[in-house]
Amino acid sequence: MSAGTAKLNVTVAEVKPINDLVTRFKFVRTGGGDLPTFSGGAHTVVEMQDGDITRLNAYSLMSNPADRGAYTISVRRDDEGRGGSKFMHSQVKEGMEMVISNPVNLFSLDLRAKKHLMLAGGIGITPFMAQMHQLTMMGGQFELHYSVRNASLGTYAEELKAKYPGKVHIYHDDQDEAIDLNTLIATQPLGTHVYVCGPKGMINWVHGTAEDMGWPREAVHSEEFLAPASGKPFEVKLAVSGKVIQVGEHQSLLEAIEAAGVDAPYLCRGGACGQCETNVVGYDGKFLHYDHWLDDEQKAGGKHIMPCVSRFEGKTLVLDR
Amino acid sequence: MTIQFNDETFYGDFTFKNSDWAIKRFPFPFHEDSYMYSVNMEPHKSYRPGSVFERTFDVDEHYVAEMKDRARVLANDPLRCQSLPHMTLAGWDLVELIMEAKAAEYPDLFELHKDGNRWRWVNKPLGIDDTFTFLDESTLPYGPMEYITRQTQGDFAVLDQRDDNLWMDAGMVTTQADWSLDFDIGMNFFEWHAPVPKANEMGIFVRALKFLLNIQQGQPARRLNWTMTVNPLLDTSPENYHKWGTMKQGLTMENIGEKQHLRVELQTFFRLPRSNALVFPIRCYLIRFEDLVTVPKWARRLHRVIRDLPEELATYKGFIDNRPLMVEYLSQFDDGSPTSDGIWADD
Numbered sequence: 001m002s003a004g005t006a007k008l009n010v011t012v013a014e015v016k017p018i019n020d021l022v023t024r025f026k027f028v029r030t031g032g033g034d035l036p037t038f039s040g041g042a043h044t045v046v047e048m049q050d051g052d053i054t055r056l057n058a059y060s061l062m063s064n065p066a067d068r069g070a071y072t073i074s075v076r077r078d079d080e081g082r083g084g085s086k087f088m089h090s091q092v093k094e095g096m097e098m099v100i101s102n103p104v105n106l107f108s109l110d111l112r113a114k115k116h117l118m119l120a121g122g123i124g125i126t127p128f129m130a131q132m133h134q135l136t137m138m139g140g141q142f143e144l145h146y147s148v149r150n151a152s153l154g155t156y157a158e159e160l161k162a163k164y165p166g167k168v169h170i171y172h173d174d175q176d177e178a179i180d181l182n183t184l185i186a187t188q189p190l191g192t193h194v195y196v197c198g199p200k201g202m203i204n205w206v207h208g209t210a211e212d213m214g215w216p217r218e219a220v221h222s223e224e225f226l227a228p229a230s231g232k233p234f235e236v237k238l239a240v241s242g243k244v245i246q247v248g249e250h251q252s253l254l255e256a257i258e259a260a261g262v263d264a265p266y267l268c269r270g271g272a273c274g275q276c277e278t279n280v281v282g283y284d285g286k287f288l289h290y291d292h293w294l295d296d297e298q299k300a301g302g303k304h305i306m307p308c309v310s311r312f313e314g315k316t317l318v319l320d321r
Numbered sequence: 322m323t324i325q326f327n328d329e330t331f332y333g334d335f336t337f338k339n340s341d342w343a344i345k346r347f348p349f350p351f352h353e354d355s356y357m358y359s360v361n362m363e364p365h366k367s368y369r370p371g372s373v374f375e376r377t378f379d380v381d382e383h384y385v386a387e388m389k390d391r392a393r394v395l396a397n398d399p400l401r402c403q404s405l406p407h408m409t410l411a412g413w414d415l416v417e418l419i420m421e422a423k424a425a426e427y428p429d430l431f432e433l434h435k436d437g438n439r440w441r442w443v444n445k446p447l448g449i450d451d452t453f454t455f456l457d458e459s460t461l462p463y464g465p466m467e468y469i470t471r472q473t474q475g476d477f478a479v480l481d482q483r484d485d486n487l488w489m490d491a492g493m494v495t496t497q498a499d500w501s502l503d504f505d506i507g508m509n510f511f512e513w514h515a516p517v518p519k520a521n522e523m524g525i526f527v528r529a530l531k532f533l534l535n536i537q538q539g540q541p542a543r544r545l546n547w548t549m550t551v552n553p554l555l556d557t558s559p560e561n562y563h564k565w566g567t568m569k570q571g572l573t574m575e576n577i578g579e580k581q582h583l584r585v586e587l588q589t590f591f592r593l594p595r596s597n598a599l600v601f602p603i604r605c606y607l608i609r610f611e612d613l614v615t616v617p618k619w620a621r622r623l624h625r626v627i628r629d630l631p632e633e634l635a636t637y638k639g640f641i642d643n644r645p646l647m648v649e650y651l652s653q654f655d656d657g658s659p660t661s662d663g664i665w666a667d668d
Contacts, residue, residue, distance in 0.1 A: 006539035036538055037594040065595060102539040108597040110483050111407035218484045267535060275535055
């Protein structure tokens with residue numbers, strides 16, 4: 001199978017600033033026609049041609065999955081990041097043609113659930129917007145608890161409260177409002193599934209609390225995509241293709257492999273899905289594993305690396321690519 | 322219509338027959354002179370016009386007769402079609418996938434007209450012209466999966482994806498190689514594959530599951546699998562083993578060419594968009610030995626594969642007792658000359 005996912009050619013139909021940090025983008029199929037249907041929780045990988053660099057960032061689809069006319073995503077500007085979100089905010093204009101991937105869902109609803117309890121932090125709201133559309137269409141039960149920094153950064157908060165009366169609860173950090181997770185989890189009907197999307201601390205908090213309260217692991221779902229960390233440049237030898245590549249300070253190992261013209265598989269580009277797992281042929285140095293995929297034993301074993309987010313420091317690294 | 326549909330049976334008098342066209346396009350499964358399991362997946366892309374790989378869902382001369390056989394099997398045993406409650410959305414995904422593909426790829430046989438969620442489906446070979454509301458079960462005579470799979474050749478396993486596993490939570494299974502949906506319903510990938518010998522030690526299932534979990538929308542995959550069937554039986558189910566198991570006895574050098582069939586499954590895998598489920602169509606093609614040996618390369622290769630197959634595999638596939646006779650019959654058509662790479666007949 002070739003790398004990544006099947007591609008879609010799209011045109012930017014709308015660029016709409018939502019608040020100081022978040023801008024919404026709407027894509028339609030270039031030349032007209034329907035886009036593929038998707039399931040709530042799916043993301044698309046947006047390709048950005050930023051000078052010589054091709055950036056590939058995953059963003060959750062937030063529009064109604066049944067609407068095949070357009071996809072929308074929301075991008076939070078990360079001034080400390082490597083530049084993907086800054087590119088989206090500063091370079092992407094209405095009418096621009098772009099390439100995005102077919103939808104991929106690594107955060108799907110468990111359709112057996114009697115009720116879906118959604119916990120969002122900040123920009124983590126976006127996959128839930130598509131899921132709420134889907135559940136409304138199917139007549140599913142859901143409840144959203146959404147934590148925001150303050151009212152002005154509460155992306156879509158008012159809109160959602162109006163759209164789903166009684167089902168949406170907003171918590172403002174600056175007013176010391178916080179989700180009462182223990183009570184919330186303790187009072188759910190049997191058959192409820194919990195979903196969390198937000199900062200790492202929030203995800204760990206929800207998993208830990210649910211586990212402490214005796215919830216089955218299978219009933220708690222989370223999604224967190226990491227941004228690749230920057231780090232010291234390093235050199236890698238690719239054993240199969242016979243190439244020696246340099247990984248730049250602000251470049252991921254996966255991006256460097258791709259830039260050398262070597263076809264490498266990927267899906268999420270955020271350390272979660274496992275698709276880019278690569279065998280290590282030999283090394284002399286230290287791995288900097290940042291992914292959620294390999295377990296601690298594998299990370300210590302020095303035989304595997306997830307090149308989308310992880311790095312290396314040392315003399316030599318030889319990979320099976 | 323471009324395809325002449327056969328009037329034939331897959332039980333009783335067994336009048337099933339392949340035309341020269343069907344023999345020529347038969348999906349012979351062996352690309353070399355030996356066989357061992359592998360995760361032999363490739364993208365399900367249109368390939369070789371006229372072959373079974375050209376269309377998303379292949380329709381051939383057996384279509385109408387196979388659908389009649391399915392209706393007969395279901396009338397006797399309704400549990401061949403089951404769908405757990407959370408799989409209804411996946412059923413609608415399947416309705417959309419099949420109707421859109423067939424209408425686009427066989428416009429002379431099938432039509433789909435959409436007015437928003439109001440859909441009109443015309444199936445000319447089966448004489449169906451239905452109008453229904455997409456996503457509204459009350460507007461179809463059956464559940465969505467049953468409705469469309471009563472009109473599509475091949476078995477269908479619809480797999481829910483959760484907890485990093487696949488779950489056999491819905492299916493239409495009437496043309497199976499000795500497995501039971503009623504037995505497997507609700508099982509996960511490792512549970513329903515537990516009876517397969519050797520493959521587990523080889524790590525096949527871990528790799529296969531990882532591949533399947535990552536199948537994405539717009540990127541279907543396919544593989545071929547095979548076994549042997551005496552008489553052209555589509556329904557070789559465990560439920561009916563008492564009816565067909567005994568047919569494996571009584572093969573002779575005189576009748577094996579007519580009675581013994583190579584059974585090939587074209588297995589495809591599609592991600593379903595709304596439900597994020599995976600559908601696994603398993604399309605069965607049958608060819609009697611005497612038709613198969615009209616292709617010299619296939620005759621030589623099948624002889625070598627069957628002769629050298631590990632004993633566990635011949636046992637698992639249910640033909641260990643008849644193997645000596647098969648080898649004796651096929652050896653008549655193997656002069657020892659080399660065979661070319663790949664599955665296709667030499668021109």
